Amino acid sequence: MNQIKIQNLSKDYFEVKALKKININITEGSLFGILGPNGAGKTTLLRTLATLISPDEGTIKINDIDVVKEPRKIRELIGYVAQEIALDKILTGRELLDFQADLYHIDQSNKLERIELLINQLDMQNWIDRKCGTYSGGMKRRIDLAAGLLHLPKVLILDEPTVGLDIESRNIIWGLLNDLKKDGMTIILSSHYLDEIDKLADTVVIINDGKIIDQGNPTQLKNKFGGDRIILKVREFSDSHESEKVKKILEKIDGISQIVINASQGYSLNFIADRDKDLITKLKVELAYSKFKIFSLSQSQPSLDDVYLQATGKTLQDAELYMTGKRDLKKESKQSMR
Amino acid sequence: MKIQQYNLLFLYQETAALTKRLFIQLKRRPSTFFAGILQPIIWLFLFGALFANAPKDFLPGVDSYGNFLGAGLIVFTAFSGALNSGLPLMFDREFGFLNRLLVAPLASRLSIVLSSFFYITILSFVQSLAIMFISFLLGYGFPNIYGLGVVFATLILLVLFVTSISLCLAFVLPGHIELIALIFVVNLPLLFASTALAPISFMPSWLGWLASFNPLTFAIEPIRIAYSSNFNLDLIALNAPYGDLTCRNCISLLFLLTILSLVIIRPLLNKKLT
Ligand SMILES: Nc1ncnc2c1ncn2[C@@H]1O[C@H](COP(=O)(O)OP(=O)(O)O)[C@@H](O)[C@H]1O
Ligand SMILES: [Mg+2]
Numbered sequence: 001m002n003q004i005k006i007q008n009l010s011k012d013y014f015e016v017k018a019l020k021k022i023n024i025n026i027t028e029g030s031l032f033g034i035l036g037p038n039g040a041g042k043t044t045l046l047r048t049l050a051t052l053i054s055p056d057e058g059t060i061k062i063n064d065i066d067v068v069k070e071p072r073k074i075r076e077l078i079g080y081v082a083q084e085i086a087l088d089k090i091l092t093g094r095e096l097l098d099f100q101a102d103l104y105h106i107d108q109s110n111k112l113e114r115i116e117l118l119i120n121q122l123d124m125q126n127w128i129d130r131k132c133g134t135y136s137g138g139m140k141r142r143i144d145l146a147a148g149l150l151h152l153p154k155v156l157i158l159d160e161p162t163v164g165l166d167i168e169s170r171n172i173i174w175g176l177l178n179d180l181k182k183d184g185m186t187i188i189l190s191s192h193y194l195d196e197i198d199k200l201a202d203t204v205v206i207i208n209d210g211k212i213i214d215q216g217n218p219t220q221l222k223n224k225f226g227g228d229r230i231i232l233k234v235r236e237f238s239d240s241h242e243s244e245k246v247k248k249i250l251e252k253i254d255g256i257s258q259i260v261i262n263a264s265q266g267y268s269l270n271f272i273a274d275r276d277k278d279l280i281t282k283l284k285v286e287l288a289y290s291k292f293k294i295f296s297l298s299q300s301q302p303s304l305d306d307v308y309l310q311a312t313g314k315t316l317q318d319a320e321l322y323m324t325g326k327r328d329l330k331k332e333s334k335q336s337m338r
Numbered sequence: 339m340k341i342q343q344y345n346l347l348f349l350y351q352e353t354a355a356l357t358k359r360l361f362i363q364l365k366r367r368p369s370t371f372f373a374g375i376l377q378p379i380i381w382l383f384l385f386g387a388l389f390a391n392a393p394k395d396f397l398p399g400v401d402s403y404g405n406f407l408g409a410g411l412i413v414f415t416a417f418s419g420a421l422n423s424g425l426p427l428m429f430d431r432e433f434g435f436l437n438r439l440l441v442a443p444l445a446s447r448l449s450i451v452l453s454s455f456f457y458i459t460i461l462s463f464v465q466s467l468a469i470m471f472i473s474f475l476l477g478y479g480f481p482n483i484y485g486l487g488v489v490f491a492t493l494i495l496l497v498l499f500v501t502s503i504s505l506c507l508a509f510v511l512p513g514h515i516e517l518i519a520l521i522f523v524v525n526l527p528l529l530f531a532s533t534a535l536a537p538i539s540f541m542p543s544w545l546g547w548l549a550s551f552n553p554l555t556f557a558i559e560p561i562r563i564a565y566s567s568n569f570n571l572d573l574i575a576l577n578a579p580y581g582d583l584t585c586r587n588c589i590s591l592l593f594l595l596t597i598l599s600l601v602i603i604r605p606l607l608n609k610k611l612t
Binding site: 050051052056072074076078080082086087088090091095098099101102103104105147215333334337338 | 347354355372433435437443610
């Protein structure tokens with residue numbers, strides 16, 4: 001059953017169009033991944049879901065409750081763990097959880113039990129009574145996640161929960177998410193890590209520049225390519241002219257499809273090759289005939305990145321690197337200050 | 339911000355939690371609290387010494403300058419505390435902690451305002467009592483029970499008035515630097531343009547007019563009167579250029595100002611907190 005229905009959702013920050021007519025349905029009890037590079041609009045989408053910002057256009061309903069019209073009911077249903085972790089440095093982890101429990105009106109008898117359980121689940125016993133100001137990034141993430149889970153939300157919203165985490169913290173969080181899913185909680189998780197989404201998500205939506213590129217089950221999305229991902233370089237650093245020529249040659253070969261020139265990686269050629277034919281040999285012959293050498297050629301299973309590459313001409317990683325330096329996060333956080 | 343009956347328990351729970359957090363912060367960072375007591379006491383010594391020889395006839399109803407000054411310092415302490423009450427909220431906005439409150443299903447976001455108000459009120463009561471006690475030790479007397487009631491009632495009104503303005507500013511101004519700058523600019527001039535340090539009869543007429551419209555004056559004068567042994571609400575508290583005000587008049591004016599400020603800021607808080 002579709003528990004969350006997002007229809008025609010748009011949001012602008014002045015001249016920046018952060019979300020452009022997004023449509024998403026999320027099934028109850030599933031883990032829904034939102035994959036996209038920095039600046040794609042993931043945080044904006046999740047903040048809208050969490051009632052923190054109101055959309056310019058479109059509607060969001062959770063359990064048939066409208067997010068804009070009845071925000072308080074929505075807040076009872078959801079747990080939101082923001083991308084920027086904001087803890088009170090001076091409180092201990094336990095005091096923070098206690099505080100949070102009161103904000104969610106958990107009654108005294110359940111409160112201690114819930115807090116104790118989460119401390120165990122997230123393995124926080126050793127440092128829960130230290131002040132939050134002394135925590136490492138991984139500890140902060142775990143306590144913040146615990147805070148979001150205290151009231152057993154029906155829908156858990158996580159904005160890039162494992163960015164920059166140590167392996168231990170990441171594994172603990174992944175483990176907990178799997179357990180929560182088994183208990184029937186709907187989880188929405190944004191990430192720019194392919195492997196995270198690939199490993200955890202039942203359904204994924206790939207977004208770029210405020211628009212949906214594709215959505216579906218990760219395996220289905222990858223299988224759409226029906227072949228192997230090949231990355232070919234005729235020289236270490238080629239140029240657009242040369243790679244266009246090579247592209248022409250490739251286009252003529254039967255069984256090669258979806259050719260993309262990746263300018264940010266030395267004009268390498270990325271394409272999908274059918275598995276059943278002996279295409280590589282054929283390819284080598286054709287290139288040699290046109291006097292091209294092969295500098296490198298790698299063959300791999302298609303990943304979600306190929307879906308992204310296919311639509312944008314860039315890999316997720318390149319897009320991420322490109323945007324990271326460009327955003328003025330200070331200015332943005334000032335502007336989104338409530 | 340309509341509060342439904344069944345939500346009252348929730349409102350209590352969340353307000354208590356928010357207030358408790360402020361007190362934990364205070365306990366672990368008590369320096370501003372003690373500075374808030376120390377500063378007026380230093381002033382009491384310094385100003386008391388500075389004006390020890392001021393002609394007593396100019397000071398209405400008291401027998402020494404230290405005696406005169408006490409009320410002004412109590413009010414100033416409460417005022418400064420209340421004026422600063424927006425700062426924690428501003429930091430919560432800047433660090434994103436406020437989002438934690440905004441995504442929570444609070445029964446009413448009024449609890450954010452209420453908790454600040456409780457916190458500052460209790461704080462200024464404790465600080466005022468400390469100042470009153472020390473000035474008592476210095477031989478400046480102590481109000482009787484009735485007078486004490488007036489002191490605290492006046493402080494509550496002042497704190498409510500100033501806290502609501504400060505919380506509002508914490509939402510309107512872009513950041514803590516601007517808020518601190520504003521507090522800095524407003525704080526001392528308002529003190530000097532009130533009857534905290536000198537009676538109106540001391541002042542040039544323009545300053546006298548200013549002081550007699552200053553809300554601090556409306557708080558200071560009843561407290562000053564509260565110290566007198568024959569205290570009653572109908573004693574003349576202020577010889578304003580526009581006429582004499584009784585203690586009751588001053589408190590009523592303060593009450594009106596408080597109501598007015600609450601009415602004015604309500605729509606703004608509503609907007610910022612929904
Ligand atoms: N408060 C803001 N003011 C102006 N622009 C913003 C603000 N927040 C986000 N943006 C812009 O909106 C776009 C989407 O941002 P965001 O939702 O944070 O993406 P993501 O979480 O995927 O990195 C970006 O181009 C970003 O620069
Ligand atoms: Mg983001």
